[in-house]
Amino acid sequence: MQSGRDPQSGRDGGRTAWEIPAPVEIPRPLESARVRAAARAARFTLVGFARPDPIDGASLRSWLNAGHAADMDWMHRRVEDRLDPERVLPGIRTVVALAIPYRRPAGERSRIASYARGRDYHYAHRDRMKALRNALLELDPTMETYACVDTGRAMEKVWAERAGLGWIGKNGLLINRELGSWLTLSVMFLDRAVDVYDQPHEQLCGACERCLKGCPTGAFPSPGVVDARLCLSYQSIENKGPVPEKLRRGFVGRVFGCEICQDVCPWNTPEIPVGDRRFEPRPLSALSPAEMADLTEPEWKALSAGTAVARAQYDGFRRNALLAIGAQRDLGGMEVTRRLCDDPSAVVAEAARWALGRLGEGRGGGD
Ligand code: B12
Numbered sequence: 001m002q003s004g005r006d007p008q009s010g011r012d013g014g015r016t017a018w019e020i021p022a023p024v025e026i027p028r029p030l031e032s033a034r035v036r037a038a039a040r041a042a043r044f045t046l047v048g049f050a051r052p053d054p055i056d057g058a059s060l061r062s063w064l065n066a067g068h069a070a071d072m073d074w075m076h077r078r079v080e081d082r083l084d085p086e087r088v089l090p091g092i093r094t095v096v097a098l099a100i101p102y103r104r105p106a107g108e109r110s111r112i113a114s115y116a117r118g119r120d121y122h123y124a125h126r127d128r129m130k131a132l133r134n135a136l137l138e139l140d141p142t143m144e145t146y147a148c149v150d151t152g153r154a155m156e157k158v159w160a161e162r163a164g165l166g167w168i169g170k171n172g173l174l175i176n177r178e179l180g181s182w183l184t185l186s187v188m189f190l191d192r193a194v195d196v197y198d199q200p201h202e203q204l205c206g207a208c209e210r211c212l213k214g215c216p217t218g219a220f221p222s223p224g225v226v227d228a229r230l231c232l233s234y235q236s237i238e239n240k241g242p243v244p245e246k247l248r249r250g251f252v253g254r255v256f257g258c259e260i261c262q263d264v265c266p267w268n269t270p271e272i273p274v275g276d277r278r279f280e281p282r283p284l285s286a287l288s289p290a291e292m293a294d295l296t297e298p299e300w301k302a303l304s305a306g307t308a309v310a311r312a313q314y315d316g317f318r319r320n321a322l323l324a325i326g327a328q329r330d331l332g333g334m335e336v337t338r339r340l341c342d343d344p345s346a347v348v349a350e351a352a353r354w355a356l357g358r359l360g361e362g363r364g365g366g367d
Contacts, residue, residue: 048163113257
């Protein structure tokens with residue numbers, strides 16, 4: 001572009017010709033079909049595309065202000081970033097929502113929630129997002145991306161709903177028509193548009209309230225809203241201190257995580273196929289609560305390595321196992337429970353004393 005230049009001086013309003021900015025080249029939109037194919041090749045089962053419009057912060061803020069995040073202090077940080085992806089990836093044009101299913105066979109029994117019995121889903125998502133990113137860079141080597149799973153700066157369920165993967169149900173989880181809520185999610189931001197975006201998914205819970213009524217600890221103050229303080233998942237994974245007395249009976253049949261609000265959901269039909277094989281159970285998930293409580297620290301480390309269960313840490317896991325023994329009055333756990341009453345960890349010793357009371361010995365824990 002040469003117009004407006006003084007032919008004598010070769011200058012344009014004091015600017016030399018070679019300083020005239022080159023026209024900004026707007027990259028062509030990516031073909032969504034090709035990005036989807038790349039995501040499938042990277043072994044993501046569900047893939048969708050949303051425009052990066054900011055999220056209304058009212059729900060998140062009122063959730064935080066009500067104390068529903070319990071002591072997950074990190075949830076109070078970078079709130080603005082989680083609501084507006086432009087702050088995370090300047091120039092963002094597309095949010096790619098991704099999901100990997102983890103449904104386990106109906107007959108499989110474990111005290112560990114099904115998403116956590118095998119390989120840690122964070123690793124599965126990270127490995128696959130790396131593969132996807134490499135494939136996208138082959139399509140366009142100058143593309144910028146931001147990818148995260150779980151604790152990153154993104155509201156994953158909201159993006160999944162906007163990208164058409166499913167809807168956020170009354171149980172507070174993303175539900176897909178075919179695969180139910182047995183999904184783990186991640187997102188990838190791109191500074192490139194795609195040619196076709198997906199439509200936000202419609203809500204299909206209707207009048208059903210099975211999850212709200214089925215939660216044994218009343219963790220839903222309203223549909224779709226989870227009070228972590230009352231949620232057995234939070235108590236058994238994130239809380240490292242003593243579990244409130246009134247919630248302990250909820251540990252019947254569970255040591256890590258909870259999925260009652262998924263088990264009762266009519267969308268989680270028995271026909272849903274078994275999920276990704278990375279979630280096949282590891283030996284830890286076959287142990288009884290007594291065996292779990294009895295693990296030495298090196299044994300625990302070896303058995304939990306590479307699984308999401310590691311997040312509970314050694315003492316939190318043994319505390320949970322003792323609460324399960326006490327909650328279900330499991331006499332097979334009597335011996336280990338007696339022994340752990342003197343454990344150096346205060347949280348473990350206190351849980352053991354409570355369990356012993358439930359088993360008919362010692363003080364506390366009785367009806
Ligand atoms: C904090 C957290 C928790 C907390 C709080 C749970 C919660 N529902 O918020 C605790 C520790 C309790 C938890 C438990 C579990 N979690 Co969790 N958790 C998260 C995390 C890190 C952040 C969620 C968040 O921001 N919560 C705050 C609230 C306000 O945000 P939100 O729920 O997204 O809220 C939006 C909507 O709900 C909507 N909204 C508000 N009001 C209403 C009302 C109605 C009617 C509706 C429909 C929507 C709606 O507005 C909000 C946005 O402004 C996400 C990962 C992520 N980055 O998103 C994983 C995540 C949600 N967890 C996950 C899983 C698997 C679980 C468990 C099943 C694990 C287990 N088996 O024990 C349980 C399920 C408990 C439950 N019913 O939610 C998966 C869920 C996958 C899915 N299918 O949706 C995620 C996405 C992790 C992942 N990467 O896969 N989790």
